[in-house]
Amino acid sequence: MWTRSLLSAARDGTVLLRVRQRCSTVWRETHRCSAVVYREHSHNIDTLRMEQLPLPPVKDGSVRIRMLAAPVNPADLNMIQGSYPILCPVPAVGGNEGVGEVLEVGSDVTSLRPGDWVVPVDAGFGTWRTAAVCEEDELMCVPKDISLLGAATIFVNPCTAYRMLNDFQTLAPGCTVIQNASNSAVGQAVVQIASALGLKTINIIRDRPNCAELVDELQSLGADYVVTEEEVMSSGLHRVFEEVPKPKLGLNCVGGLSGGLVLSNLDYGGTMVTYGGMAKRPLQIPAKSLIFQNVTLKGFWLTRWKRHRKEDKAQLKAMLDAVCDLMRAGQLSTPHCVQTPFQQYTHALRATVQSHRRKHVLIM
Amino acid sequence: MWTRSLLSAARDGTVLLRVRQRCSTVWRETHRCSAVVYREHSHNIDTLRMEQLPLPPVKDGSVRIRMLAAPVNPADLNMIQGSYPILCPVPAVGGNEGVGEVLEVGSDVTSLRPGDWVVPVDAGFGTWRTAAVCEEDELMCVPKDISLLGAATIFVNPCTAYRMLNDFQTLAPGCTVIQNASNSAVGQAVVQIASALGLKTINIIRDRPNCAELVDELQSLGADYVVTEEEVMSSGLHRVFEEVPKPKLGLNCVGGLSGGLVLSNLDYGGTMVTYGGMAKRPLQIPAKSLIFQNVTLKGFWLTRWKRHRKEDKAQLKAMLDAVCDLMRAGQLSTPHCVQTPFQQYTHALRATVQSHRRKHVLIM
Known part of the structure; x- marks a missing residue:
């Protein structure tokens, strides 16, 4: 993801300045986001920080989304701790699952339109953020007639x-x-x-x-x-x-x-x-x-299953459709979640570390 | 196998008499065999006995063979002890693997001829015996240009x-x-x-x-x-x-x-x-x-693999052919065996109980 490489460059805080200079326009809300960032692997939740990150401009094949809701899954914590089999290069944004809304699409984007709900296909997206710019093929559309919490937690469990x-x-x-x-x-x-x-x-x-x-x-x-x-x-x-x-x-x-x-x-x-x-x-x-x-x-x-199907999304789509059908038919309910305002992410993380019994979902 | 049901009837020793009476001919060597029999499941080798068992006459679809050589495999002992997942109804003849020579075939038998070497397809045959009468489809032919010990031990390991x-x-x-x-x-x-x-x-x-x-x-x-x-x-x-x-x-x-x-x-x-x-x-x-x-x-x-292929022996034959080809090409040698005269079966059994390191093969 572009955002990740920009984040990496932002380690010393200089990139924001460079982006401003290059754009030579007034800095706008659309060009940055708030994100829960970890700069090292640690078991200490307090090492995570809410940071302001720059967002790249939307290009031909890319999409800008605002995140709506993102759960805290145990695997997210394992990635932060460095004990998961796949790790993001640090610094990285936490969170692997969630639902966003498309705000803007590049001229070559065909599968998504502004207003669509989308979920990231692969782990490592960094969903604990208010917004993101990414490639079209990093996202899949989910219908808007399922619940927000259902959409935010559909793609893992x-x-x-x-x-x-x-x-x-x-x-x-x-x-x-x-x-x-x-x-x-x-x-x-x-x-x-x-x-x-x-x-x-x-x-x-x-x-x-x-x-x-x-x-x-x-x-x-x-x-x-x-x-x-x-x-x-x-x-x-x-x-x-x-x-x-x-x-x-x-x-x-x-x-x-x-x-x-x-x-x-x-x-x-x-x-x-x-x-x-x-x-x-x-x-x-x-x-x-x-x-x-x-x-x-x-x-x-x-x-792993999803990664093997990243190039041809037919099976991914069929699976999402089938699960959404079950949700719509009332045959698959959304698990009881604790909804936590995004700014109180520390509370949600700490509660998940202490017990996996209740899923916490960050609401952006 | 017929022999097994006759053996069962022989429990009280009366069947020999009945067979003699029914045949109303002079009792001949072809009508009986020596066999190592267990009448109960036990860890005590001494409960096995060499017994004389009657052989039924060869009918249309059946075959009379003399056993040539039969190994003592650890699974044979587990069956005798009653700790194997498949058990023969007792009394039963010990041994599951071995090679025999066809002596006589019924008029409907097409796949075997006198002189052929044969191995039993399924476990539970009771190979520790000098002769047997069984159905044609209980046996498969093996070529005679491999070693006797190779043929006797080809179908398990x-x-x-x-x-x-x-x-x-x-x-x-x-x-x-x-x-x-x-x-x-x-x-x-x-x-x-x-x-x-x-x-x-x-x-x-x-x-x-x-x-x-x-x-x-x-x-x-x-x-x-x-x-x-x-x-x-x-x-x-x-x-x-x-x-x-x-x-x-x-x-x-x-x-x-x-x-x-x-x-x-x-x-x-x-x-x-x-x-x-x-x-x-x-x-x-x-x-x-x-x-x-x-x-x-x-x-x-x-x-289990063999049992699933009992009805259609093409895969069994292909496997035996492939293994025999390896033997003939010198690419698969016969493991070092201790050859033991059949009458000394107790020695072979006891040695196998004590150590599986050397395979003992009973020579009839």
């Missing part, structure tokens, strides 16, 4: 759930899916998308004080079975399997013991897809699961 | 190696394969078949007193790199990867720590195939290997 339910096993209505981390944003999307597809879900949760409440909440989203890790360990799922077939697909975001509960309850020939490691403990895989139960273990990372 | 090298990743000459248990029968076959295919092999072995000798032995079979677990853990494989690409395929027969060494050295997008769990310890799989390294974990069990 619901799409991860959508892909995992579609890409690893052929699942006909009536088939079963088992997952852990069922109360996560992806877990809730899995429940809802699976329900819309006519699939049955077995949802493993950690035992907790408000367990009954959470069970109700997940069931209201369409969960067929909600069981605690302790229940699965002590009683197994025999009763469940009297009613529904064993799952061909398991989704694991936890690892360790919890991942083992997903694995050991898969049907013969099933696939377990790992998309997170919240427990920070490795999966323990007995040889017999692989050899005699013919189970396959795969991983899923939406960022 | 070399075929497992062959399939794993062919079915999980597209490997062009120059690609690398990494494996543990490199000195096992499968491991040695992997070294040789990979070498014939122009693949490079990285072979992990346990540290041991005669390490240099084993390294020489594996290198003489075509191993490119032979490294101990300790060497991989302390120094990694950086030097190896200066010369050959990182492996797209890893083969794991050990599990535990050793399986982790295979996994962690795979290339991005690689596949680790597990076909054994010698260490009796689970694999430890970090989430990042699956999510960010895009590694796939699969299992392989030749018995």
